[in-house]
Amino acid sequence: MTTGTLALIVLAIAVVGFILGRQRALSLVSGDSRKLHSRPGYYGQVVLLFTAVPALLLMLAWLFLQPIVVENRVSATIPDGVVPEGGSRSLVMSDVRRIADGLDALMSAGRFSEDDLTDMRADFVDVRTRLGEVGVALGSDVQPPVFEAAKLYRDNTSTGRALMTGAVLLVALGLLVWSFTRISPAQRARNASESFVKALLLGASTVAVLTTVGIVASLLLETFNFFKMYPARDFFFSTTWNPQFRGGSDLGIIPLLWGTLYVSLVALLVAVPIGLMIAIYLSEYAGKRVRGFAKPAIEVLAGIPTIVYGLFALITVGPFLRDWLAQPLGLGNSSSSVLTAGLVMGIMLIPFVSSLSDDIINAVPQAMRDGSYALGATQSETVKQVILPAALPGVVGAILLAASRAIGETMIVVMGAGAAARLGLNPLEAMTTVTVKIVSQLTGDTEFASPETLVAFALGLTLFVFTLGLNVLALYIVRKYREQYE
Incomplete structure (x- = not known):
């Protein structure tokens, strides 16, 4: 059965x-x-x-x-x-x-x-x-x-x-x-039934906590096994990433962290200004009909699978930047680059920034707007000198949440930025990120008994700690903002 x-x-x-x-x-x-x-x-x-x-x-x-x-x-x-x-x-x-x-x-x-x-x-x-x-x-x-x-x-x-x-x-x-x-x-059947349901709800609420504990425990265990085989000092401070499954590997995380931060920075430079301007327009200038149409249309971008963004980067954005920017300037010949992945990832992050910022700006009390207008300020002056400063903590929290999303992205980087682990400042060169290397190290029929496979857990734990810190910081800022204005 x-x-x-x-x-x-x-x-x-x-x-x-x-x-x-x-x-x-x-x-x-x-x-x-x-x-x-x-x-x-x-x-x-x-x-x-x-x-x-x-x-x-x-x-x-x-x-x-x-x-x-x-x-x-x-x-x-x-x-x-x-x-x-x-x-x-x-x-x-x-x-x-x-x-x-x-x-x-x-x-x-x-x-x-x-x-x-x-x-x-x-x-x-x-x-x-x-x-x-x-x-x-x-x-x-x-x-x-x-x-x-x-x-x-x-x-x-x-x-x-x-x-x-x-x-x-x-x-x-x-x-x-x-x-x-x-x-x-x-x-007392009702009491027994409700107590049973409460116990079930309590058990369901602990699933997320137990899942997090299990993930962290597995990462810590395998990371400990990795550092027994490979020196932690070389892992955290080496500038070379060259895994060789037959021995002699160099597994320094610095090039991967640099690629992760570089691609995420480009993505945020695209998403934050555009998303913030969209939020300001929708909350302060757009009418109800425009807002009712524009906001759902923008949020559709958040529902597009990341593999589709990756194909867009591979087929459209990458060749365009190569033919019209990289080759004419003599800065590269590859369609895979930091700029390709960053631009497409920035487009993907626009709904995260705009939607969260829009909700935060709308949460600013109307009395603050009315007081500004009563003092003779124009609408643009009210936005710049009253609304944005009041909403700044929440907007910062939205940006940090978008940054966490960018750091954890994989498919767009695989198809748009390539897989080369290197240190460099040229945004038109191919680079890679931590998440891409986690996937590549665990691809294939491998056994978790060598540093080249166990390194994926060390990379995952490092990325987990980094994104967890950003999420905690963002939630702290947003919570502080809500306590002040709700």
Whole structure:
């Protein structure tokens, strides 16, 4: 039974429990709901919640723990001689999982039976051929013990799923009966239902916090492993980025940080003036009809996928700057450059700056405008000397949030700025950023056992700390502004 089917069965049982619980509550008072402590629906909700929630939580916990237990058991049965020299047991387990999935596919298609599994060692060549028929490509170094491990992996996984199905259904049915028998007219069903819902809401609210903790913990762990293999001093202070997976790598982050800041600076130089002028016009000068049309039209830019901006940079902006600016001035011959990526990224950031700034400017109290006009100031003088100074903290916060968005961008940089890690001031040269190198270092079938792959986590942690600082600063400024003017 699949996980989705099991979840649907549990939900169906819970719905039945809701109906039965509501009917039992009414039957206990002969249909007179006024004699019940709570409305009849609350009694059904109690049965539904006690039936579904514990069973689904058990299923989620089982799905999380079962792969860990099965892999540990199977890995312990693999002989040391099967592990390739210079490799690791995790690579062998990868083959085990693929073979187990292939065996499931063969059995689902009816081209493999349980009897074939018992003769798998004897029919080693035949099994390899059949696995190739379902798209499981195996290297020449895969040995018969790996097939035996795959068989054990599949058997344990199937047994675990069967046990999970039985345990989840047993818990659901048991709690349904228990909660059903506890129904009485004096039962505080509403209190129990609302407490249950509050607990669910609290659990949901902690998901973001736990996700952040998990991300930071994984980054810290792998970064610590990286710095055990590569000196932290060379990583933070070296000006050379030259990863070589066969040894002799130079993994200095300075060129990547420079490219990230350079591209982001160009993007902000484009987005901030244009976005701020749009915000001023829409909030202070535009009529309702113009504002009602222009603001949604500008915000459409925020909904365009970044890959589309990347294609625009690659096909249109890059060749234009190369042919009309870089080559005539003798500053470069490539369509990939900092200026290309910065211009396109700036266009992408315009809605972020304009929309946030517009909301902040509109939040400035109308009394400040009226006081300025009463003193004889014109509208332009009011904007320059009253509104903008009052909205400045919020505008700065909007700019910092846009900067965080620019620093984390990847696709536009890949297609517009190139992948060259270098230090330079020429905006018409190709450069790259931290996010691009994170992707490139983790592209392909690589194992997290070398500095060239683990460096991606160190880059990610550095970028995380940098953008987190900008976000905290922006939120602090915006919060201070709101406390002052709301």
